Amino acid sequence: xxxGIFDSGLGGLTVxxxxxxxxxxxxLVYFGDNxxxxxxxxxxxxxxxxxCKGTERLFGAGCDLVILAxxxxxxxxxxxxQEAWVPRDKRVLGxxxxxxxxxxxxxxxxxxxPREVGVKHVALFATPATVSSRAFQRELAFRAIGVDVxxxxxxxxxxxxxxxxxxxxxxxxxxxxxxLKRKMPEPDAAVxxxxxxxxxxxxxxxxxxxxxxxxxxxxxxxESLADYLDRRPEMVGPGQERAFLTTGDPRKVSxxxxxxxxxxxxxxxx
Ligand code: DGL
Numbered sequence: 001x002x003x004g005i006f007d008s009g010l011g012g013l014t015v016x017x018x019x020x021x022x023x024x025x026x027x028l029v030y031f032g033d034n035x036x037x038x039x040x041x042x043x044x045x046x047x048x049x050x051x052c053k054g055t056e057r058l059f060g061a062g063c064d065l066v067i068l069a070x071x072x073x074x075x076x077x078x079x080x081x082q083e084a085w086v087p088r089d090k091r092v093l094g095x096x097x098x099x100x101x102x103x104x105x106x107x108x109x110x111x112x113x114p115r116e117v118g119v120k121h122v123a124l125f126a127t128p129a130t131v132s133s134r135a136f137q138r139e140l141a142f143r144a145i146g147v148d149v150x151x152x153x154x155x156x157x158x159x160x161x162x163x164x165x166x167x168x169x170x171x172x173x174x175x176x177x178x179x180l181k182r183k184m185p186e187p188d189a190a191v192x193x194x195x196x197x198x199x200x201x202x203x204x205x206x207x208x209x210x211x212x213x214x215x216x217x218x219x220x221x222x223e224s225l226a227d228y229l230d231r232r233p234e235m236v237g238p239g240q241e242r243a244f245l246t247t248g249d250p251r252k253v254s255x256x257x258x259x260x261x262x263x264x265x266x267x268x269x270x
Contacts, residue, residue, distance in 0.1 A: 002027040003225070003236060004058030004066035006051065009037030010162065010253070010260050011195025012069030015095065017261060018218035019067070022226050027242045029061045031270060032257075034248025038158050039072040040127025040194070047129060048077040052085055054247075057270055059090055061243065065235040067225060068094045071193045071217075072127050075135035091235055095217050096139050098224035099191060103215055104144045108227045117144045119189045123180050123212070124151040125204070126193035127158065136193060150184035152176050154194070161196045164259065170203050177207035189213045245270040 003023075005016050009032050016030050031054045033039075039047050051073040058066045068074045074094030086092050101108060104117045124136050131153040140147060154176045160169035180187070190212050192198060198216045205214050229236060244267040246253040257265040 002029050002061065002063050002238075002240065002242070003229075004028075004055070004061065004063030005030045005069050006054050006058060006066055006073065007032050007069045007195060008039035008050075008072060009034045009248075010257055011158070013257060013261050013265075014195055014198050014218045015067070015069035015221050018222040019225055022219075022222035023229070026229070026236060027240060029058055029063055029242065030244045031058050032244070032246045032248070032253060032267070034246045034253050036247065038127070039070060039076075040129050040158060042072075042129060044076045044129070044133065047073055048080055051077040052081060054270075055081070055086075055092055057245065059087075061245070062238045062240070064089065064238070065091045065093070065228075067221065068092060069195055069221070071095055071195060072129045075126070075130040075133040075193075079135070091232075093225075093228070095221050096136055096193075098220045099193075099215055099217050100136070100139050100143055101224070102220050103189060103191065104140070106143060108224055109231075114141065114143050114145045116146055119147060119213075121184055121187045121189075122147055122149045123184055123187035123190040123208070124149055124193050125154050125176060125180070125190065125197060126151065128153040128155060130193055136191070148184070150180060150187070152180040152183075154197075157200070158194065158196050161199055162256070169200055173197075173200050173203045174207045177204065187212055189215060192216045243268065 033054050055066050078094040131151045137149050156172045246267040247270050250267045253267045
């Protein structure tokens with residue numbers, strides 16, 4: 001039994017870490033498409049093709065259920081995959097729905113019509129591809145009415161974090177928050193819609209101010225997965241092996257991942 005966690009690279013390790021903590025007995029297979037990262041600046045067809053390829057590899061590793069930890073893949077590819085590509089006996093889930101359920105105070109799988117919710121002005125911070133997909137606004141519209149969303153595409157932040165340049169990452173976050181606030185001066189909630197941004201959560205919170213509730217995905221996704229597996233235990237696939245797979249150079253990726261997670265991680269070639 002294994003559950004797959006797909007990401008464009010290293011960022012999904014934030015989700016991996018939260019899932020591992022919440023579900024310590026479920027073997028996880030992590031797939032990082034490091035040879036093709038970042039996805040955030042790619043077009044939708046490209047993201048779709050790469051995400052299908054990586055997901056296929058996870059099915060091959062005995063995972064019947066794959067979580068797209070990558071927001072960009074969830075935004076630009078997931079719906080198309082679910083509609084046209086995912087085999088009947090497999091499931092692929094993304095990271096937006098758990099987040100939007102938390103934002104709109106819905107329980108898992110509550111498909112009742114959209115209704116008024118507590119938040120009215122939501123700031124979305126994400127990659128350029130996620131922002132241009134408008135997937136967040138679409139999923140939100142299925143569940144809530146009267147919510148104004150302002151999206152800020154945060155160029156440069158992923159690269160700065162991956163390069164370990166904390167000073168640049170912080171400066172970029174503050175300038176993206178300023179840009180957002182010029183469009184929406186008083187958001188009441190902010191969504192960190194990218195795998196890497198939880199690592200900068202304190203800076204986002206500080207720049208946004210104490211009155212803004214910041215929603216960060218990793219723990220919400222882990223909670224929602226635990227809930228899903230309670231209802232659908234058969235979706236924990238036949239695989240038994242835990243593994244970290246990468247399309248990049250396993251040695252280099254292992255070093256980067258060890259720095260990123262602050263513990264030893266050994267990747268192997270996908
Ligand atoms: N994993 C991506 C996301 O969550 C960020 C990195 C990338 O652009 O590939 O949107």
